[in-house]
Amino acid sequence: MSGSKKMVGADAVLRSLEAEGVETVFGIPGGAILPIYDAMARGTTVRHVLARHEQGGGHMAQGFARASGKVGVAFATSGPGATNLVTPIADAWMDSTPLVCITGQVRSNLIGTDAFQECDITGVTMPIVKHSWLVQDVEELPSIMKAAFHIASTGRCGPVLVDIPRDIQEAAINFKYPDSVDLPGWKPPTKGHPRQIKEAATRIAAAEKVVLYVGGGTLNGDAVQEIKELAELWRIPVVTTLMGKGAFPETHELFMGWPGMHGPKWSNYAVNKSELLVAVGARFDDRVTGKLSAFAPGADIIHLDIDSAEISKLRHADVPVVGPLKQILHDITGELRKLQSAGATSRTEPWLRQIREWRDEFPLRYTKASGGDFMKPQTVLEALQAQTGDRDDVIFTTGVGQHQMWAMQYLLCNQPRSFITSGGLGTMGFGIPAAVGAKAARPDATVVCVDGDGCFQMTCQELATASLEKLPIVVVLVNNGYLGMVHQWQNLFFEERRSQVHLTHQVPDYQMLAEAYGAAGFTVTNEDELDAALGEALTCGRTAVIDCRVDPAEGVYPMIPAGAAAIDMLEYQDPQGALA
């Protein structure tokens, strides 16, 4: 074979990664993947970041992918190593994150015998991957690696898994990386239909009460500039989902917040009283819509998406356009320019005025602390916003729960890929490892993980990775001593019966724990100390954890109770005296 090289399967894996331009992978070695790690020791241009748990390695690869727009790569051994990757794979599936997971497998002759550390990981992950392979012949390895990267990153992005038995890693191969893929069943759409694009533009041009409902697909589809051009040309208000946060500048005059369960009332009013809702890479998730039949009941829907299966899955699309969002949005804007030349003009000014009035009428609000033992969590986020708001090189990650929602509400992100959170799966513990991965992708950026105390304790071992791999992150720990969101639901919907939610503010001692991991630790109980601690943590150049002791009685508001109509939001409830 011309241009081929003799080697073993394990080398072929690394040469494939190099050929794909992979710079960094995340993982942990183990028995069934030893040959690949040995090949690594023999030399590669790929950097390996040693995680402390495979789940951490998987979330790091996700953080890397989300911060960079490239494919994230995670390694794990067979059996428990592979099953520990299941949560990141499910998370990447729900949030459409391009991820290639490479797992070792027991030798081919042991498969099916319940061998030590054997697990049918392609079977376990089948419902949560775009595709997977159990490599049965070393000769297939290069084409499978090529296909894995191609499938993960084309069409709607998502996770794939390549499971490689140990004997395949050790088998000899004449390696040649293919130039193209042969996948007759994988043909993602390449272009939106011109007639549908024209129809979408015509409807947008004529609309008075129109809203752009922008989701994470806009980031994956690299369509951030295009959405801005469209919004600005026709003066269309924009809301972004949790996954789409940062896809449109949040200090822009056309930015109108975030719809859904904990979005501001004015954002939900804008969506729900619109007459034309343009969904862009968004999927009408129940956390956005509330009761589906009551969601934007008077609106016609234009749905732009790369995935045809999202069209009319939950809400009927009056004008569906399937294809790459970058091209579709560019072409819609082009059609609007033509209509403009023919005399059409935007008619949205009264509607924009109306939304701004709602914004003034229903701002986010909370009662500031007046002394006492605790800070208000919202104050912590406001302080973080104040110290980072004028920078364009800060990336936030979060865990899942109350702190995540306050981060959404109070941190204003003007840059794409600057807010990395677990939206669909809602994976507690996502924040710290995702931050480590984001830092590996963007060493120039300051990466801040806004975390809760419950989340922190699920993945804090990765602080060791951050310290030792020189991937410093800043953890702003919104510590209310509770599994806060569960606590809030128990208060609201279970007659305040608190069941198994109290973690305490003090155990573990987060400052000491941070120091034990080689990081800087801070404890802040008083708002007067907050700015100084944040300032030091953000500039110290080391991994830092700021334990911010906040009021456990504070809830996230406004709130659409699960299953309720989005328009029926619960207003802010002052917790004073609610919890001794």
Added chain:
Amino acid sequence: MKHTVSVLVENKPGALARVSTMFARRGFNIESLSVGPTERNDVSRITLRVDCERHSIEQIEKQMHKLVNVLRVSELEPGEAIERELALIKVHAPADKRHELVALGEVFHARVADLGADAMIFEVVGSPEELDSFEELVRPYGVKEMARTGRIGLGRTSATAPTPRKHHV
């Protein structure tokens, strides 16, 4: 509303599992599923009978299209397709009932595949509806066991070849 969907898949390990797992996870109801070779040795055909009470047939087809091993999904429209099924039915058949049963079988072109002291096995091929009728007729005699293949089908030669539904509107 029930539909018959014909799916061409790459003949690769796990292809059938991926289709059936997707049905299970999305809560789509499968009434019958049959899989076998086609005229191409690298392609298999899965014929599915699905109940679309809760989900639209479009949604089911589109989710199938996303599977990498799935090459083509087309619906077999009633009247536009030939659908067949094979059943083996073991019927209680004491000597005094045999003639009656064989005569009944002849109406459905059912062949007696096996005959024992007090039972016989009918082999019957036909449209699934015909098989239902035959099963109903022999049931009073006592059906001891039954195996059905599930339906398979092809678009009629007179009809234009079943075209995959256009999704990329």
